[in-house]
Amino acid sequence: MSEAQGNQAKAAGMIPPWRIGVDVGGTFTDLVMVDAQGALMIVKTPSVPANPGEGVLDAVRKAAANLAMPVEGFLAQCRLFVHGSTVATNTVLEGKGAKVGLLTTHGFRDSLEIRRGIRDNPWDHRKPFPPVLVPRYLRLPVRGRLDSEGAEVAPIAVADAVAAGEIFTREGVEAVAICLFNAYADGRHEDEAARALAESWSGEWVSRSSAIAPTIGEYERSSTAVMNAYVAPRVVTYLRDLAKELQRLGLPGALLMSQSNGGVVSVDQIADRPVNLVLSGPAAGVGAMTLAANALGDDNLISMEIGGTSCDVALMSAGQVATSDALEIDGYHLAIPSVEIHTVGAGGGTIAGVDAAGMLFAGPKGAGARPGPACYGHGGTEPTVTDAQLVLGRLAPGAYAGGSVTLDQERAREAIRTRVAEPLGISIEDAASGIIRLVEQHLLHAVERISVQRGFNPAGFTLVPAGGAGPLHGPSVAAMLGARRVYVPRQAGAFCAMGLLQSDVRQDYIQVFMRDLDGDVAAATQVAKAAQDGFAQLRARANEALTREGFTGDQAAYRRALDLRYRGQQSDLRVELPDGEAFDPALVRRLFEAEYARQFGHIQPGGAIQITSLRMAGFGLLPPLEAASAPASNQAPHRRETRRVWFPDGWRDTAIYDGSDLAPGQSIAGPAIVTEQTMTAIARAGDTLTVDAAGNFIIDLAERGAQA
Incomplete structure (x- = not known):
């Protein structure tokens, strides 16, 4: 970067070098940049589902433009670039993975399809299992056997692997998984099978269960190896292309990826195990929870990160977020290290309606980035949670999410009127409030799933609502849980992107x-x-x-x-x-x-x-982010306006504040709404919102009954 460009960055209030975290969500791509002195810049751009890498580059270009710098100079001053991606997840959900072949031990050809036979709902015998990712004609047996200690009972028949490779070549198989019985104890038979396979199949993508998931449980190892093979061609190609393009544009270091275990890793090291990226985006919330714990001085937290399409809930107890090797995605079981996150289809873009029985529903289907909620004006006609928030005065018409979209209240009212209010014979406002109440019940159950069902009393935790939509629901959900405090990061709308920069x-x-x-x-x-x-x-x-x-x-x-x-x-x-x-x-x-x-x-x-x-x-260990701090203010907070807003106990005249006007030490009595670049926070009647030294919002909840 030239001296002139450095002066431009300093003039914009940012001091190089800086760190960059980019999280690709279902609706928005979030970029967070932290400079050498801890100053933040947040950029939101619409996600590009067809090419997520282009969404990353769009965010980088916008950030560089904000500093009046060329992209090359902007990236040249980046000392850490971390990316959270939904590519692996979406590959599974959309069924767009590779054509996979499987080498398995003779006699175990059908174990992948037999599964465990365990259903989440034992009374539901009709719901089909998800399609098997490898059809039977591509699940080919190999003779040979190891015992449970890894001793060889029968040598591997390498000719079987060679013959299987010929079939894979003829059938156009793009990736191969190898899962042999008891390979967790010793992977030598899988290594021999891979070498033999190369004699007759020239593909690049081979996944060995002993290298990816060396755990007891032949089905889980098999399912994990198959999933790794299924996502590898698309995910690894995407990551390599993105890393290459960023380096071409001037990034001096390696592109780091967020893994399902909450840590980060280089593209080179994840290339053999892309299945570890299936929770890449949500797992970055662990780093953001650490930031919140440090700023708040409380390491017992429950995060509720609500984006455009889903809500991810995680629990931190005594500073630790639990990990598990039992991950399920779209019905497929994976034995990979992952933070314990519970996800439900409840986000700002969650679609609501009335079913054939005349009952209100909300989710799990979402409106996505395009067309998005009806109020976005991108062609959507289904009512969503964001439309309901707009109708109820919790969001204001006009520019939203840093100017990425413009909210149209009339479009929101029309969608709710035609799809919910008229079918139920109620007013538009009552229909909108019903959508909010129903969604908050879903959120309550999601938090209880990861707390109460795991032996934790949520009343002893601070709720951290995040994502663009989370802070609008935080106080109500926390009150239903019996919690006494809500902590809203000022950058809640870029929660996971912030977490990327705090992840080791x-x-x-x-x-x-x-x-x-x-x-x-x-x-x-x-x-x-x-x-x-x-x-x-x-x-x-x-x-x-x-x-x-x-x-x-x-x-x-x-x-x-x-x-x-x-x-x-x-x-x-x-x-x-x-x-x-x-x-x-x-x-x-x-x-x-x-x-x-x-x-x-x-x-x-x-x-x-x-x-x-x-x-x-x-x-x-990467250098931790230092929480920003500013001197306390003794001035009364400046109110921008007052408007009618719906709360669970009814409509109230509500003070509206701009977050940029609020300083540490200032306190606001609810009902109140605080608008920020990436989110909107709400305090109910009886709640008290205080700005802490880091500029974040602590909401002390009203006693039960105090809102009446």
């Missing part, structure tokens, strides 16, 4: 470890030594990966965990071990029983405990 590089490793925790002294000593050796091997692998990314010494950190169960049970509990301590079976028992009691309310005193897996997470 992360690599996860697992080793199956079937041992009894209990036993005599000799047995306990043997188990402890084997566990220590296993953790050492996993740490060495994590260290090697982090070193390749440039993280050594104090820049690297590691966390150990165990999967445990009472003997005879089918599911595991994960327990994290304290840093630096030797493996102590008595400590492990105490940690397991404490977690078991929290989740289920009881333990088995003296019950036999079994270890099933060792886990190691390696972290490449």
Whole structure:
């Protein structure tokens, strides 16, 4: 960047070098830039579903234009570029993945289609399972067998893999998954199959279950390997093309991607495991929750990130967001490390209507980026939650989302009138309020799913509503949960994009470890030594990966965990071990029983405990973002206007404030609305909204009954 361009950036209030996070959502692509002094710039552009990479580049161009800089100069001053992408997710949801072939052990050809046979609703016997991603004629058996310890029972028949490759070539298979029985214990048979396959099939995309998901559970490993093969051609090609274009335009460093585990990784390292990107966008919210926890001084948070099409809920307890290896996307089971996020179809673009039985519904279908809500004026005619908010005065007509769209109240009223009000025989306003009430019930159940059903009392947590739509629902949902406080980040509309810049590089490793925790002294000593050796091997692998990314010494950190169960049970509990301590079976028992009691309310005193897996997470520590701060103001907040707004207890004259006018230390009594560039926050009658030192909004909720 030239000296003149640097002066232009400084004139715009931004000091290089800076960090950039770009999150592609269903409706908007969000870019957050943080400069060398912690100043923020947020850019929103419409997403481009047909080519998400173009949406990323559009956001970059707009950000550069805001600083009156050429794109090349803008990117040249970027020291960290992190991207959260929905490409892997959308590839699955849209059914646009590759044509996949599967090599499986002789006798297990149909296990992918048989599945587990478990239904979420045991009373619903008619709902079909999702289509099998690999048809039977492309699921080809290979003879050979390893036992559960990895010892060879029968050598692999490499000729079977060669013959399968000939069929794959003839059938136009684009990617191949290999999942052989007991490969979690030793991947050598899968390695041999891959080498033999290359003799007769020249494709680039081969996914081995032993490299992607080395866990017990042949079906889950198979499903994960197949999904990796299914998404790889589209996802990896997209990422490589985007990284290449960004570097051509001047980006000096590597493009980093947000993973499902809440960490980030380079494109080169994720290229073999693109299935780990299926929660790429929502998982970035973990970093944003860390920012909120640091600013608020409270590490017990529930985030409720509501975008255009969905709501993602996550829970942070004592500063940690739980991870799981049991992820489901559109009915497909995946054994990959992922943060525990519950997603429901409830967003600003959620479509409402009246069904054939005369009942109001809202979701799960959404209006998407195009045409979007009816009020956008892009051709949409279905009423959405955003249309209802506009009709109820919670949103104002005119420019919205930083000028990306313009809200038309008459279009919103017409959509609600024709699709909801007239079919139900009620007023437009009552129809709109019914849509909001119904959606907030969906949101309540989503939060209860990730809190109450996992042994947490949500009343003891602070709710963090985020996304462009979240802060409009936050106080009502928090009150229904029994919570006392809501924390609204000023950048709530770019929550995940902010989180991208607070996420460390992360690599996860697992080793199956079937041992009894209990036993005599000799047995306990043997188990402890084997566990220590296993953790050492996993740490060495994590260290090697982090070193390749440039993280050594104090820049690297590691966390150990165990999967445990009472003997005879089918599911595991994960327990994290304290840093630096030797493996102590008595400590492990105490940690397991404490977690078991929290989740289920009881333990088995003296019950036999079994270890099933060792886990190691390696972290490449990136410099944390410093929360911005400003001096407190002793001035009264400036009210822009007053207008009639609907609340759950009725219509009220409501003070409207512009967030840019509010300073730390100022306090507002509800009912009130605060408008920001990327979101709108609301405080009900009896609530008190205070601006904290970082410029974010703390809403202390009214006591029950105080709103009347």
